[in-house]
Amino acid sequence: MQEERQPMGSESLGTLLRSWRDGTFSEIWADWKWIWGYTKRYRRAVWFYTILGVASSTLGLVSAVASKYSIDIITGYDSDRLWFVITVMVASALVGLLLSSVTSRISTKISLRVNNDIQAEVFDRLLGADWKSLNDFASGDLLSRLSTDAGAVSSSAIRWLPDLVVSVYTFIATLAVILHYDWIMALLALASAPFLLLTSRRLIRGMRTHQQEVRQVGSRLMSYETETLHNLDAIKGFGITGRYGAGLRQRQEEFRRASLDYNLFSIRTEILMSVLGSAVQMAAFGYCLYLLWSGKILYGTMTLFLSQGTKLSSAFNALVRTVPSFLSASVSARRIRDLFALEPEPVLPDDGLDRQASRGFTVAAEGVSYGYAPRQLVLTRADFRAAPGETVALVGPSGGGKTTTIRLLLGLVRPQEGRAYLQAADGRQVEMNAGLRRYFSYVPQGNTLLSGTIADNLRMVKPDADDRQLREALEAACAWDFVSAMDGGLNASVGEHGHGLSEGQAQRIAIARALLRDAPVLLLDEATSALDVTTERTILRNLAARYPHKTCIVTTHRPTVISLCRRVYQVSGGRMELLDNDRAQRLAMDF
């Protein structure tokens, strides 16, 4: 069968388009579509910025033409129009200066605003993102995207299009001025264009690959620094700071190598452009001398050609230079889009549930199965129930699935089978979701205090709490004695992660914070693990006596806690088992 032949011209155009439409370019296209959509709200400012740029470029041209006339006037001894021409020259230069200063000020203002907006929006997305998808990112990587990538997008998003428009305009206007005086000269100025068109695809792809590599290695470096600083005590404790110093240097070396590779690629590209530009300029200069020698142009026109030739090549360079910033913005946009694409936590409607809050809530799971990885279930068809006024324990070996159960009850992760729900006193049931967390007070494992005063840490969950309420919560958590003895009392400062407090003191403040929130459900995940037995018992008794209607769920390895609980669930080997009284007592004795 004979293939249908396309006309020659459209076939080569088709091949060209196909070769441009490979993965790289469709990615760049998608990234820029996103940037374009994102910056819609700043469009008016961008146009204003563009108009200022075009005006300042026009004034530059006016000044150049005026200087041509002034030279022609002087060399021709025609002094009548000299003052007019000089006035135009000086005025256009001054107004041009003013415009470029205003443009710089405006662009800085807009790009700062865009940067803040992107950072704030990404930050909000991170806070509202689904727990599991957020867990795929290292904190250093997130920080790098928040700072470096947001900065690259914000500066390019605002400047790139105006810069492109101004460069294209300057290029065309300058070319038009030259064309007005001599078309061969204009043609010479364009001599490098076909070569650039042919090489552009390779250059663009190379540049994008290098930029992606530099960003990824930069992110890895930042993740390493963040994690090391986060775990400094452990690293020092093992006496392995030297190894971590070496680790940093190794990652720095990777970053240095990636950056230098990119730099080499840029230098090669620059050399290529400069050689090309110089060849074109020399040809133009030679042709200019020929025109002057043959008496076809005057000195003024020659000055105009030379100055505009330089301007043309710098406009052309500016045009070429928009490519790396265009690509850099697209690489950063992709990394930010990854964060925008994070699945948000679902919030389900729970009309009128607030009216039931004073009567407490039952927390329940029925036939729940869950695993972090496919075919590796941590829980299989688990049942669980904790009613208002009950303290229920989750026990089991380390890695058994206690914290995972808490995550399911908080709606941080969702069951792959079965359901976890909150049941109000009127019998209404609402599946666990982010919206229900207002009914929970949660004390997670580990130190969760933030830098600031003790009062700041407590008011984090109830900003309008007065000092009396803070004191009551601290008393219930057996923390008031040591807080009142601290210099500054409630206003004593603590560092990041409760630096300046003992582990047990930090735990007691975290419990006080949960109590201050006064939510119907209290979740304590190993929240008393660092306390002595007497203090632990006192706190649990305080809870039962002062908050008799709360639903309280604790995960623990301690017998002290088990003996105070209404029910005990053992989570182990993927199963959740409700222990009868005897087994619970035996378990408490076995510890």
Ligand SMILES: Nc1ncnc2c1ncn2[C@@H]1O[C@H](COP(=O)(O)OP(=O)(O)OP(=O)(O)O)[C@@H](O)[C@H]1O
């Ligand atoms: N973020 C996570 N991603 C993947 N797997 C996880 C994650 N968190 C926990 N797991 C896995 O789930 C299982 C249960 O962990 P979980 O933290 O629920 O145990 P636990 O009973 O609370 O342990 P511990 O008493 O040591 O706190 C473990 O095998 C663990 O490896």
